[in-house]
Amino acid sequence: MEYEIVIGLEFHVQLSTLSKIFCECSTKFGAEPNTQVCPVCMGLPGVLPVLNKKVVNNAIISGLALNCEISRYCKFARKNYFYPDLPKNYQISQYEDPLARKGYLDIPANGSTKRIGITRAHMEEDAGKLIHPEGQPVSYVDFNRTGVPLLEIVTEPDIRSPEEAYSTAITLKGILEYLDVSDCNMEEGSLRCDANISIRPTGATELGVKTEVKNMNSFKAVQKALEYEAARQKKILTEGGVIVQETRLWDADRGVTRSMRSKEEAHDYRYFPEPDLIPLIISEEWIEEIRKNLPELPTQRRRRLQEEYGIPEYDAGVLTASRSVADFFELAARKYRDPKIVSNWVMVELQRYLNQEGIDIRQCRITPDKLVDLLKLIDNGVISGNIAKDVFSEMFRTGDTPASIIEAKGLVQVTDEAALVSIVDKVVAENPGPVADFLGGNERTFGFLMGQAMKVSKGKANPKILTKLLRERLKKT
Numbered sequence: 001m002e003y004e005i006v007i008g009l010e011f012h013v014q015l016s017t018l019s020k021i022f023c024e025c026s027t028k029f030g031a032e033p034n035t036q037v038c039p040v041c042m043g044l045p046g047v048l049p050v051l052n053k054k055v056v057n058n059a060i061i062s063g064l065a066l067n068c069e070i071s072r073y074c075k076f077a078r079k080n081y082f083y084p085d086l087p088k089n090y091q092i093s094q095y096e097d098p099l100a101r102k103g104y105l106d107i108p109a110n111g112s113t114k115r116i117g118i119t120r121a122h123m124e125e126d127a128g129k130l131i132h133p134e135g136q137p138v139s140y141v142d143f144n145r146t147g148v149p150l151l152e153i154v155t156e157p158d159i160r161s162p163e164e165a166y167s168t169a170i171t172l173k174g175i176l177e178y179l180d181v182s183d184c185n186m187e188e189g190s191l192r193c194d195a196n197i198s199i200r201p202t203g204a205t206e207l208g209v210k211t212e213v214k215n216m217n218s219f220k221a222v223q224k225a226l227e228y229e230a231a232r233q234k235k236i237l238t239e240g241g242v243i244v245q246e247t248r249l250w251d252a253d254r255g256v257t258r259s260m261r262s263k264e265e266a267h268d269y270r271y272f273p274e275p276d277l278i279p280l281i282i283s284e285e286w287i288e289e290i291r292k293n294l295p296e297l298p299t300q301r302r303r304r305l306q307e308e309y310g311i312p313e314y315d316a317g318v319l320t321a322s323r324s325v326a327d328f329f330e331l332a333a334r335k336y337r338d339p340k341i342v343s344n345w346v347m348v349e350l351q352r353y354l355n356q357e358g359i360d361i362r363q364c365r366i367t368p369d370k371l372v373d374l375l376k377l378i379d380n381g382v383i384s385g386n387i388a389k390d391v392f393s394e395m396f397r398t399g400d401t402p403a404s405i406i407e408a409k410g411l412v413q414v415t416d417e418a419a420l421v422s423i424v425d426k427v428v429a430e431n432p433g434p435v436a437d438f439l440g441g442n443e444r445t446f447g448f449l450m451g452q453a454m455k456v457s458k459g460k461a462n463p464k465i466l467t468k469l470l471r472e473r474l475k476k477t
């Protein structure tokens with residue numbers, strides 16, 4: 001039997017605000033544990049939450065960018081559960097009247113685009129963080145994160161493969177980054193994703209029993225966990241078994257998911273309206289004001305980059321996948337004669353080093369201006385394209401300017417004909433066989449001789465002049 005995969009994703013996005021959602025405590029990451037807390041976010045008796053307007057603003061921006069309907073009237077609800085990281089024993093969330101619903105997101109899939117429904121997006125507060133130091137019989141709790149504003153975004157079960165799930169996550173991250181509503185830093189937990197997956201016989205209309213997979217710390221991990229889970233479910237059904245509805249944890253080290261709790265053990269959250277907050281009424285004017293000022297989104301920017309800089313659709317797609325990469329490209333492309341060359345360097349060389357180091361382009365020591373300087377040095381014949389790659393590598397490591405690296409390493413391209421002629425003489429004298437071969441009519445041997453000459457010059461010869469001199473020398477032979 002053929003099976004079809006069905007996936008729905010749930011994202012938790014930390015909205016960037018200076019203070020928490022219901023109190024004045026700072027949201028800054030990395031502070032000493034329990035230094036950014038107050039009676040409100042600690043849930044002490046007798047205190048009242050006050051809603052942070054910036055959170056609502058950022059949530060509306062996100063909802064509109066995801067093509068959602070924004071509720072003019074929405075409410076907060078208490079989601080009750082007991083856990084040491086939750087000082088109030090409930091989380092203020094939204095249940096029946098979420099801020100946004102019925103939206104969609106267009107993702108790239110199989111060379112075209114596919115529309116993924118957004119069920120809802122709602123505001124809520126984050127919980128604290130438990131720390132279990134190894135080898136000690138204690139656990140610590142850090143409440144700095146309690147009350148940090150989150151937007152939970154839930155998709156429809158429209159996703160049909162782990163690759164599409166990856167694509168959905170990347171596209172959503174791109175949009176949120178562009179909106180500047182979250183820093184989307186997965187390492188710091190400002191963007192998290194849980195995945196729901198089931199399978200069903202191809203052509204069936206009813207959904208199969210799903211499992212929910214948690215604990216993935218990257219979108220690649222989401223994809224891998226879903227691949228594992230789809231295969232696990234298929235095997236069970238093929239062998240005549242049944243899928244148990246449960247929550248499973250991804251174990252990245254072993255590359256497997258394992259059961260965390262079944263449906264029977266699932267929490268009953270006993271949602272009820274939050275009595276300490278009045279319903280939130282959002283005016284039409286506010287929504288329209290935000291809609292008018294929505295920034296350029298990845299799809300629009302992709303089109304603009306193609307038109308404005310004349311780069312191919314593929315390049316525009318790669319560059320705009322991240323706002324900061326597109327910013328870098330534009331800053332450099334505006335100052336250089338050929339945007340396509342800038343695009344190549346950003347997509348290939350720069351991206352390779354960023355991936356190697358696992359860092360974001362914003363942390364990169366090469367600035368757009370320094371890249372432009374490097375490209376101009378190639379144009380002016382100071383260095384060859386190949387040497388430029390070595391210089392680039394050094395720029396990436398040290399952040400130095402290309403000129404200072406070229407100077408320090410003596411990499412200036414040799415254009416002096418006298419120096420190059422002596423190299424040509426040497427290569428011709430040392431390679432009588434290939435020279436005879438070339439003179440016998442084998443043009444391809446020329447490439448070999450050029451390679452030898454380049455090697456002797458340690459890659460520093462100006463290739464154009466060297467080619468010219470070598471041809472002249474061989475003609476005379």
Ligand code: ADP
Nearest residue numbers: 006007008009155156157196197198207208210
């Ligand atoms: P729960 O009550 O377990 O939280 P929801 O109905 O709220 O489940 O859905 C949570 C997520 O799971 C959504 O993204 C939804 O699209 C997805 N989902 C729901 N049912 C299925 C299913 N049978 N297979 C795959 N995904 C599903």
Ligand code: ZN
Nearest residue numbers: 023025038041
């Ligand atoms: Zn507080």
Ligand code: MG
Nearest residue numbers: 010119154196
């Ligand atoms: Mg749910």
